[in-house]
Amino acid sequence: MTDSADTEYRVVADDVHKAFGELDVLRGVSFTVPRGTATAIIGPSGSGKTTLLRALAGLDVPDAGVIRVGEVEVDFTQPVAKDVLRRYRAQSGFVFQSHNLFPHKTVLENVTEGPLIAQKRPAEEVRAEAVELLGQVGLADKRDQYPYQLSGGQQQRVGIARALALKPRVVLFDEPTSALDPELVGEVLGVIRDLAVEGWTLVIVTHEIQFARQVSDQVLFTDQGVILEQGPPAKVLGNPREARTRQFLDRILNPL
Ligand SMILES: Nc1ncnc2c1ncn2[C@@H]1O[C@H](COP(=O)(O)OP(=O)(O)OP(=O)(O)O)[C@@H](O)[C@H]1O
Numbered sequence: 110m111t112d113s114a115d116t117e118y119r120v121v122a123d124d125v126h127k128a129f130g131e132l133d134v135l136r137g138v139s140f141t142v143p144r145g146t147a148t149a150i151i152g153p154s155g156s157g158k159t160t161l162l163r164a165l166a167g168l169d170v171p172d173a174g175v176i177r178v179g180e181v182e183v184d185f186t187q188p189v190a191k192d193v194l195r196r197y198r199a200q201s202g203f204v205f206q207s208h209n210l211f212p213h214k215t216v217l218e219n220v221t222e223g224p225l226i227a228q229k230r231p232a233e234e235v236r237a238e239a240v241e242l243l244g245q246v247g248l249a250d251k252r253d254q255y256p257y258q259l260s261g262g263q264q265q266r267v268g269i270a271r272a273l274a275l276k277p278r279v280v281l282f283d284e285p286t287s288a289l290d291p292e293l294v295g296e297v298l299g300v301i302r303d304l305a306v307e308g309w310t311l312v313i314v315t316h317e318i319q320f321a322r323q324v325s326d327q328v329l330f331t332d333q334g335v336i337l338e339q340g341p342p343a344k345v346l347g348n349p350r351e352a353r354t355r356q357f358l359d360r361i362l363n364p365l
């Protein structure tokens with residue numbers, strides 16, 4: 110692993126396979142994510158988007174393929190040592206569809222928990238960074254509240270601050286707005302857009318086509334466990350090559 114490789118790409122996935130029992134969910138997925146760019150993943154339900162994201166996060170272990178995230182490359186065709194998997198996992202932050210906050214901890218404690226416990230970093234420094242992150246996601250005044258006192262959109266923004274607090278090389282989002290009431294979607298997408306502008310490296314599974322078009326640098330369209338089409342958003346979303354991509358977009362954009 111060389112430093113120059115990390116400066117160019119934050120994710121390099123090569124021929125990733127994953128089956129659940131008889132079901133081949135990922136059937137040879139390859140792509141790269143250049144540093145400081147946003148990648149949107151779109152595709153039908155069951156096409157393997159979450160499975161792919163969980164493989165990048167190391168939450169699930171693929172059956173085959175090589176993935177580098179940040180500075181750690183793992184060849185999943187071989188048994189993976191625990192400490193390698195731990196270092197691989199630490200390269201990314203994950204924002205779930207529903208935020209998974211600790212209900213009995215305050216907003217600030219939710220954000221500081223990972224850096225304090227998992228990373229064992231000094232409390233004062235962690236707290237100062239968490240306060241700053243909460244300001245960044247527009248929740249400076251909520252730090253002593255508990256999750257139940259927040260709206261869904263606010264909770265999701267805490268979830269984003271929590272992922273960022275671990276200083277990951279890549280932030281992974283799995284349909285971050287799909288559990289929200291429609292009027293709360295914009296505030297969360299706005300925070301993600303700001304992260305893209307700031308130069309974070311992002312991979313976002315989303316059905317928000319307009320958002321993907323405005324914010325992403327590349328779009329991957331997954332279908333039946335492969336990336337059927339990929340390219341710049343204007344191309345994949347505006348003028349798709351594949352009939353399946355066109356059908357999918359048509360169904361999303363014209364649901365009736
Ligand atoms: N832990 C698991 N055990 C068994 N099957 C699974 C598991 N996780 C996912 N699957 C199956 O793998 C396929 C792909 O699932 P995945 O969650 O990756 O799809 P998705 O593209 O994220 O779909 P959605 O848009 O509905 O979230 C589905 O058929 C799903 O039922």
Ligand SMILES: [Mg+2]
Nearest residue numbers: 158159160283
């Ligand atoms: Mg999913």
